[in-house]
Amino acid sequence: MINKQSVNQKVAIVPTESDGNLLNNKLLARFIRSKWYPALFQWLTASAFIIIMYQLLVGPSKAHDNLGTALTWVLWWPLIPIIFLLLGRFWCAICPFATLSDLVQKFVGNNRPMPKFLKKYGIWIIDAIFILITWSDHVFGIVESPWGSGVLMLGLTTGVVVSGAFWERRTWCRTLCFLGGLSGNYARTGMLALRGTPEKCSKCTIAACYQGTVNAPGCPLFEFPKTMESNANCNVCGHCVKNCPNDSIRLTLRFPTKELWTMRKPKIEGAFLSVVIMGIVFVQNITMLEVWQSILSWLENVTGTQSYYVTFTITFFVAMIIPVLLLALAAWIAKKLNGDSLLQNFAKFGYAIIPLDIAAHIGHNLFHMLAEGKSVVYTAMALFGKNVEGLSPALLDSGSIQILQYILIVLGVAGSIYTAYRISKHNYGQGNVVLKFAPYAVLMLLLMVVNIALFMLPMAMRM
Amino acid sequence: MKPITWKTILFCSIMLVLLSGGSGKAFADGGHNENVKEVDGYVIELSFETQPIQPGGNRLLIHLHDAMDHPISTALVSANLVEGSLDHAEEVVESDYPSAEAVLSEMNTDSHSSDEAGVHHEIEANNHSSEDTGHHDESIEIVLAKGAEAGEYLGELTIPYPGDWLIGVQFTVEGAVKEITFPVHVTQSGSRWWVLGSFLMVNMVVIGAAGVLRKRHV
Secondary structure (H helix, E strand, O other), X not given: OEOHHHHXXXXXXXXXXXXXXXXXXXXXXXXHHOOOOOHHHHHHHHHHHHHHHXXXXXXXXXXXXXXXXXXXXXXXXXXXXXXXXXXXXXXXXHOHHHHXXXXXXXXXXXXXXXXXXXXXXXXXXXXXXXXXXXXXXHHHOOOOOHHHHHHHHHXXXXXXXXXXXXXXXXXXXXXXXXXXXXHHHHHOOOOEXXXXXXXXXXXXXXXXXXXXXXXXXXXXXXXXOOOOOOOOOOOOOOHXXXXXXXXXXXXXXXXXXXXHHOOOOOOHHHHHHHHHHHHHHHHHHHHHEOOHHHHHHHHHHHHOOOOHHHHHHHXXXXXXXXXXXXXXXXXXXXXXXXXXXXXXXXXXXXXHHHHHHHHHHHHHHHHHHHHXXXXXXXXXXXXXXXXXXXXXXXXXXXXXXXXXXXHHHHHHHHHHHXXXXXXXXXXXXXXXXXXXXXXXXXXXXXXXHHHHHHHHOOEOOOO | OOOOOHHHHHHHHHHHHHHHOOHXXXXXXXXXXXXEEEEOOEEEEEEEOOOOOOXXXXXXXXXXXXXXXXXXXXXXXXXXXXXXXXHHHHHHHHHHOOOHHHHHHOOOHHHOOOOOOOOOEEEEOOOOOHHHXXXXXXXXXXXXXXXXXXXXXXXXXXXXXXXXXXXXXXXXXXXXXXXXXXXXXXXXXXHHHHHHHHHHHHHHHHHHHHHHHHHHHO
C-alpha cells in the first residue's frame, strides 16, 4: 500500500482536455471516487442474492412458483449479456459472489499469490467449467429446479470462499468463474472502455492503480491500466480512478466490437471460448424446442438406450463440436489465402464470432424474459399471499419476440462479419482483404441461418 | 500476531446465521395427511410404508373395507398423483384421469400379481421420467397389487418433488367405479440436510483454516 502523503504529492497533475472522457463529468467522477461506488450497487445485489438463495433453497419446490428461479433465470440471465455489451464487465464489480470474496478476504484472507497453474490455464479451466455447468444443467435440470439452482449457487459460493480465503484479489473472478470468462469475452465488444492516459502513465513510477492506496485496494482483476489494451479484465470498479494521483484514468465510450479489430495477442483459448459459446447457444435452443423430444426418441433408437445421460451427452458434444469444426474449416481455407497458420487463423478470427454470440445469447434469453417476464412479479406477489392464477406471464406476444430475435441475429452477424473484415484489414493490409476474410463471412452467414432456423421453431418455457 | 477482533467474530457469526438460516423451515414437516376416507359406504385407508413422505419412490398401502368393516379383496384399485391442494381435487380427478378399469384395460391382464413385494405399473404421461430429463411429468398413474392381508393393496408411487399433492384412488367393486382423493404433503428429502450441512461445514472449515493460517503468517 502507498501512503496518503505520496498520493497527495502527485495530485497536482490534472487533465487539460475534454476528449470524450466520461470522468470529465464532475458528478459522475465524484460518485466513482466516493465510497458509495460500487458499494451501493454491491449491497443491492447482495441483498437480492440473499433473497434468491433463500427462495431457491427453502422456497417453493416448483420453478413456476419460485421467485429465486424467476429472478435468476428469467430476469438476471437475460439481462447479463446486455449489461456486458453496454457496460463491459461492470456486473463483475457488483456481483454478490465477488462481494462475498472481498468480505472473506478482508477478515480471514491469506492473500497468497495466484497459483501459477491458474495463471497459465485459467481460461481453459473456465472453458471446461462453463461446458460442465451447461451439461449439468441439462442432465440434472438445474434451471428447472430451484433446489438444483440453489446447489449450483452453493457450489460457486464454496469456490469463492476458498479463493477469497487463500488467494489475493479476485483470483476466482479472473481465473475460475465461468461467468467471468463469458463476461471477459463479451466485454471486448462492450461500449465502455477504461484506460490510462499514456502521457501521464509513462511518467508514473508508483503504480498506485495496481498496488492500491489508502483510498482503495489495487486492481482486483490484476490489471495495470498503464499497459491495458483490453476491457476483458476490467470490471470498472473504479479503484484505479480512486487511487491514481495523476487523474490518468479515462472512461470513454467506444464503438461496439472495436476492441476486437486490433487485438495484438489473440489467444486460442479465448477464441475457443467464443466458438464454444455458439455451441452452447445451439444446445440451449435445441433442448427448448418442441422438436427436441423427437430428436431424443431418434437418438434412443439409434443408440439403443433410453438413458438421457447418453443421448443428451451425444447431442451436447455434437452441438459443441459443430461450430468448432466450422471455424477450423474456415481457418483452414483462409490460411491458403492469408498465409497464416490454421491456429493463428483460428485464434485471430474466433473472436469475430463474439458479436454473434452475444446476439444469439440475448435472442435466446429474450424469449424467456419477454414470454415469462411477468412471472417475476407473480412469484414476488405470491410471497405476500397474493396468488395469481391463470394469467399469462408474457410481456410480449411470441410473434413480436421472434421478430426481435431475427433483428438481433442480423445485427450480430453484421457485427461479426464487420469484425472479421476489420481483423483481416488490420492483419493483412489493404490488398485482397475481402478475399482473405471471405471464408469467415461465409461461416457467419451459415451460423446466422442456423440461429434463425432455431428461432423459427416453437420454444418451451423455463418457468 | 494480529488478535481476533470483534469484527472477525461478528463476521463469522453473520456468516453462520446466513448460511444456516432458514434450514429449519426447509425441512420442517408442515404436512398433515388425512388418511381415512369414506365413499358410498366403503372405507378407504391410505398409508405409506415410510414417513414422512419424500420425493422419489414411496410404498403406498391402501386398505379397503365395507361399512361393516369387512375387508374387500376383489376390487381393482388404481391411484394417480397430481400436484395441488384439496380445493381443486374434484375437478382434477374427474376431468383428467381415467378410472381403474380404463387404466387396466390398457395393460396386460396377466400383469396383476399377488406377490407380496407388490408389482407396480406406472403409466407416464410423458415419454421421459423426471429422473431422466430433469423435467416434471404431469401425472403418474399406478395400478395397485393385492397385498398379503385381505383388503390390502400395494404399489409404489414416484413423487417427483416436494409440495402438496393429491392422490386419487379409484376402485372398482362389483362393477361400480368409486373415486376418492387424498391430499398429501411431501417434505424435502433428508439428503438436503447433508448438502446444506456439508456446505456449511466445508465453508466454516475453510474460513477457520484461513483465519488460523493468516494469524501464523502475520
